[in-house]
Amino acid sequence: FDVNVAPAEKCTWVNDQYTHQPENESNKIAQQLEGVVLLAEDNVINQKLVSRLVSKLGLTVVVANDGVEVCELCEKQPPDVILMDINMPKRSGIVAVEILRSQGYLMPIFALTAETDKEETDKAIKAGCQGILSKPINRRSIEEALFNCFDGN
Numbered sequence: 001f002d003v004n005v006a007p008a009e010k011c012t013w014v015n016d017q018y019t020h021q022p023e024n025e026s027n028k029i030a031q032q033l034e035g036v037v038l039l040a041e042d043n044v045i046n047q048k049l050v051s052r053l054v055s056k057l058g059l060t061v062v063v064a065n066d067g068v069e070v071c072e073l074c075e076k077q078p079p080d081v082i083l084m085d086i087n088m089p090k091r092s093g094i095v096a097v098e099i100l101r102s103q104g105y106l107m108p109i110f111a112l113t114a115e116t117d118k119e120e121t122d123k124a125i126k127a128g129c130q131g132i133l134s135k136p137i138n139r140r141s142i143e144e145a146l147f148n149c150f151d152g153n
Contacts (some may be wrong), residue, residue: 004087032058035059035081038061038064038071039051039082040069040084040088040093041064042088046137047126050112053137056138067095069090070082070100074105081109082109084096084109086111087113094127095127097128108149109128110130111132112131112135113133
């Protein structure tokens with residue numbers, strides 16, 4: 001049977017195929033950001049995955065292995081944004097966020113967690129996180145959060 005269709009608006013050619021690119025997303029992909037993201041994550045695989053994703057956006061990534069290291073790094077040189085694992089050794093992400101907020105740090109902090117039930121997310125927001133980024137890692141969610149943080153910089 002035959003189907004008579006035309007390409008959707010906002011399409012580009014890729015390998016002789018039409019690919020739909022939402023207007024705002026195509027602009028973001030080409031845009032490079034500037035700034036420093038502190039990644040608080042104790043899992044080495046997640047460190048590599050998120051670091052690669054964030055650095056592809058043009059951002060510098062500094063890695064902390066636990067909540068104690070996060071607070072120490074912020075004292076030396078505060079980052080522009082923190083991606084904070086919630087369950088870490090030595091000091092949890094929630095406690096680290098509470099400490100940073102009590103010391104007057106205002107940078108955006110996003111919780112990275114596999115625990116996305118309402119009780120856990122409420123704890124993160126109450127501690128001072130701007131939002132929750134779920135694990136397994138969702139590339140688009142992280143990119144969107146970072147673009148929103150650095151928009152206009």
